[in-house]
Amino acid sequence: MPCDARPRAEQSQNADFVGRGAELTALDEALSRAAAGEPRALVVGGEAGVGKTRLLTEFLGRAAADGVVVALGGCVETGADALPYHPVSTALRALRRQLGAEAWTEAVAAAECLEPPLLLATARLRLAEALVVRGGPDARDTARDLLRRAAATAHDLGATPLATDITALAARARIPLHQDEAAPDPSPAAALGLTARERDVLRLVAAGRSNRQIAEELFISPKTASVHVSDILPELGASGRGEAAAFAHRLGLLDAD
Known part of the structure; x- marks a missing residue:
């Protein structure tokens, strides 16, 4: 999406944010290029606990201060049940x-x-x-x-x-x-934009299944099951699994499509 190139407001780095200066600079440069009409897609990777979330939080705060709308998506593991997109x-x-x-x-x-x-x-x-x-x-x-x-x-x-x-x-x-x-x-489920797989997951959530149990029943990994649950909650406007289950039962989302 084209956007007007303009100088970014000078921003000071959070005093609590240290050790990721080079990575933050790379993200800032990509944002500047996008503002100049040169879109970039960046992947932030690394082992759990290395500070990816903290890095992105800092960067997203800077971008938001400049009035930039940010699109952020998370990767899941690859394999037989991968979700490549x-x-x-x-x-x-x-x-x-x-x-x-x-x-x-x-x-x-x-x-x-x-x-x-x-x-x-x-x-x-x-x-x-x-x-x-x-x-x-x-x-x-x-x-x-x-x-x-x-x-x-x-x-x-x-x-x-x-x-x-x-x-x-x-x-x-x-x-x-x-x-x-x-x-x-x-159907009510289709009206909310739930896919067939998400409806399968929702039925099991409503039945009280854990992510591991959902994974075993649907032949997917626990991490992928967790991703599906995380996607379903905002679609239903639910704050947790119990509320999602109650919402599903109340509107008949678990009836056969």
């Missing part, structure tokens, strides 16, 4: 809550100039969602066209997670994805 999906979920239709319109325009079709399809999906939320004249028609184009790209790429998100939004907004298709009647 999880950093991107979690970052976009956060942006979805921060940005309006105008910003996503700019994102679509910027993505149209780039090569990766998956990025453009994702931006179209998020713009459609912003338009549905905002409403107004022609909003639904524009959202329908965006969703149909995004769905076609997801189908061509075999991007199942993206296709699931597109279908969920279409169901939630009652927007047909095909010319001869009637507007879908969404």
